[in-house]
Amino acid sequence: MMKVGDIMTLGAATVYPDTPVLEAARLMLHHGISGLPVVDRDGRLIGMVTERDLLRRAETGTEHQRPRWLIFLMDPAARAEDYVRSHGRRVADVMTNTPESVSPDAPLTDAVELMERRGFKRLPVVRDGKVVGIVSRANFLRLLARRLEDAAQATAEDMEIRQRILDEVDRQGWASKGALDVAVNAGKVELDGIVEDERVRDAIRVLAENQPGVTEVAERLRVQRPLTQWLI
Incomplete structure (x- = not known):
């Protein structure tokens, strides 16, 4: 207080x-x-x-x-x-x-x-x-002005972090951006969505942890293997 x-x-x-x-x-x-x-x-x-x-x-x-x-x-x-x-x-x-x-x-x-x-x-x-x-x-x-400025700056930085994560995932080609739900609040990243392999899940977590400005990553990605893999 x-x-x-x-x-x-x-x-x-x-x-x-x-x-x-x-x-x-x-x-x-x-x-x-x-x-x-x-x-x-x-x-x-x-x-x-x-x-x-x-x-x-x-x-x-x-x-x-x-x-x-x-x-x-x-x-x-x-x-x-x-x-x-x-x-x-x-x-x-x-x-x-x-x-x-x-x-x-x-x-x-x-x-x-x-x-x-x-x-x-x-x-x-x-x-x-x-x-x-x-x-x-x-x-x-x-x-009040300082608090509002801090909130505005944090929001802008969070949006930038989120976009960097999605762009890098897309560049790496591990998963579809559309299958991921990335939320960032004051540097804390929450990863949700579906990936096809545990190794992809781990790579996305590490990718997020390495982004400048990220202080914490909560990873809740679910692994769902492609149907063709189950048929082999």
Whole structure:
């Protein structure tokens, strides 16, 4: 079973609580990422700052615009908190203080379920409280692409192996290609069908075993002697 540590990005970019918001925004743009772990001077995870944290900003005119009646009903402390988040200049002013994280030893399914449930694009990977990497949707996409490429390559190679076996049998003239059923899956060859002699059966097995890319041969060829041989 693959674990988070198998696909995570090592050496994730991080910021400190006193890092300017401008620097955090530039880092996200530079690395093409949607969020940054916030760590203390010992590298311990204490927060997360993401694109979402920077949506409601006074500089862009997107801070909360509430009706007067709602402002009147709101707790002054809540309004003060909104003000800090939309005007704050340090990462500590805008970050999420209770970030979710995942262990590098966790199964991939744990990370996926957490990302789906909370709508996260990325998760800090933490061991002993310290950030050791990041796992993101992009990491899962890369894994998927590799698996699909491997499958496509294996299929093409298997078809080539099968054709080489059939062509060589035909060239040798030991048996008819039409009497053979050759299947190849990830380099494993299965030989089925009918041949006229045990020696032909053995030769076809050896031929298959000698093909480049073949890792295993399962031979189930049946010997059926020609009727004329029985009459002699």
